[in-house]
Amino acid sequence: MSIAVKQKQRLATLIKDAIEHIIRDDQLQVADIPEIHLETPREKSHGDFASNVALVLAKPAKKSPRQVAELIVEYLTDQEFIEKVDVAGPGFINFFISNQWLYDVLLTIEKEGLNYGASNYGKGEQVLLEFVSANPVGPMNVVNARAAAIGDTLARLLRAVGYNASTEYYVNDAGVQTEVFGRSLDARYRQLTDEEYPFPEDGYPGVYVSELAQKLQREGMDLSSMSDAERVEYCRTWGIDEMVAMQRADLVAFDVEFDRWFREQDLHSTGALEAVIETLTNSGYMYNEEGALWFRSTAFGDDKDRVIIKTDRTYTYVTADIAYHYDKLKRGFTRLIDLLGPDHHGYIGRMKAAVQALGYPKDALEVLILQYVALLRNGQQVKMSKRAGEFITLRDLIDEVGKDAARYFFLMRSLDSHLDFDLTLAAEQSSENPVFYIQYAHARICSILAQASEQNVQVVCVSEAPLSVLNKEVEIDLMKKLAELPEEISAAALYREPHRIARYALDLAGIFHSFYTHCHILGEEGNIRIARLALVSCVRLVLQRVLSLLGIVAPERM
C-alpha cells in the first residue's frame, strides 16, 4: 500500500473512532457510518488531507454540516503526527500532518527503485490486450499509431499493477482484400516490363505497392512460368509477409513489440471456424434463414442477428473474429481487452454476444474505443486521401517528429478525445514542447548528480540523509507529487486512462523546474546539500519510472 493511502486510512480510522464515540455519547443519531473518504485538496490552505464526512452525515443527523464537523474534531483523539485540524468551507475537516510521511515516501522510492508505484491489484490475472491489428495490405495510419502508443502503455500499466498482460496483433491475412492486394502487386510487377499492363480498378493505389513490386523483382521468385492464379496467390502471400515485416519494423521503431502476431489464416487452416460454429450450433444460438446461417446475437442484446455463413457458403469476417476470440479464451485468458477505432463501435454488441454464447461472462471481453486523430501542420489540417494513397503513416510520423514526441502526443489525451495532433509543435525542440520539458528535467538532475560525483561531494543513501531539513514549500510540493504516483498508476491502469501518466510526468517536471530555480544544491553545504541530493535522486528515479511507462527515453544530457 502506498504511503499516501496509508495516511488516508490512518485518518479515516481516527474519524471513524470519533464518530462511534459520538454516537455512544448520544451526541449524534445516525443509523450507520458512511465510508470515510479522504482526499488531497488542491488548495494548500485546505491541508494535506481533507474529509467530507460531515457533509454526508449532516442530513441523517439532522444537524448542520459544520456542527457535525466540529463535533468530530472535538472527539478526535490526539495524535502526534497531526499538527492541526480545521473545519472549513461548508463543513470539510482539513488535516495538517507532519512531514514524516513525505520522508517515508523518499525512503520507499529508494527501496523500490524503478518499481516504485507497483501494486498487485491484478493478482496475476491473465489479460490479453489486442491492439493496432491494421490490415496487412497497406501502411499503418495515424489512428493505428495512436492505438500502438496507447495499447503499449496500457500493457505496461497493467503489468505494473499486477496483471499478467500479454499483447497481440491480429493479422487479417485471409480476407478478400488480401486478394485485391495480390492482384495489385502482380499488376505493378507486370508494369515493370509492360507499361501498358492495366491496373485493377479496385486495386490499391499507394506507391508502396510499386516499391514492393520492385523488391519482388529483385528478391522474389520468377513469376513468368506461373499461371495467372498462381501469380496472384504468390503475390498475395509474399506481399503480405513483406507488409507484416514492415509493420513490425515500424512498430519496433515506435518501441512497441507484441508478444504474438496472430494470423487469421491459422484459424482457417486449423478448422477453427467450423469448430466454433459447431459449438454455437450445439448451444442453440444458430439458425438457418434465407439460405444463410445466422448467429442469434440479439439473445444477448445485440441490435440484430449476424450472418455467419453467407448464401455463397463463405464466411463473414465476424465468423473469423468469433473464432479468434474463442481461441483467446481457450488459451486461458480471463479478460480480453480489444482496443479499436471508432468505426468499430458497432462491433461491440456482436462480440460480447459471441463471448456469452460461448459460455463466458459478459465482461470477459472489454472493448475500448479510440477516437480519431486529426493532423495539423502550421495550424492547418493535413488533408489525406486513402483513395489516392496519400496519407501520413506511422513511419512518416516517427521521421517527422521523433518517436518520443509522437508517443507523448498520443498519450497526453484521453482515449475519448478526438485528438488534434500538431506536427509543427511536436517537431519543435523547444520549451513549447512538453516532451522536451519533461526530458529536460531528467537531464538536469543527471547533470547535478554527475557534477556531485566529479566534485567528490558526499552522496549518501536516502535512509542516512537528514531529510527533516527538507521543509521549504517547493520541496514539500515535490515530495507530495512523488507520493501521488502509486495512486496515479493504479487509476491509469484500472480506468484504462494512460493520459493520467502523461499529465503526471508534466506536473512533476514542472514542480522540479521550479524547485531547481529556487533551491540550489551543490552551492549549499552540509545537511541541506545532502538532503536535496537525496531528494533529486528520487525525482530522477520517478521520472525514469514514468517515462518508461510512457515508452519515452530519459536522456542524461540534452
Place this chain on the structure above:
RNA sequence: GCGCCUGUAGCUCAGCGGAUAGAGCAUCGGACUUCUAAUCCGAGUGCCGCAGGUUCGAUUCCUGCCAGGCGCGCCA
C-alpha cells in the same frame, strides 16, 4: 431514424459529486557573475453548449434539446 464520441479561457485540452473550475500554447511584463534560460516568476481571460431533474452541494450523475465528428452490409 438508431448507436458511439465530443462540446470547459482566443487555441489545444485536464478536471467528472464538493470549498475561489485548472494546465500548456498564444498575449504582456520581469529574472542568467552561482548545479543546462530547452528554465523560472508575475499579469488576465470563462452563461463549464442550452433547458429541466436528482442532491445539503452538479462542470461532474439522469432526461430532453442544439451543434460537430464517426458508424449503422450476406464489406473487412
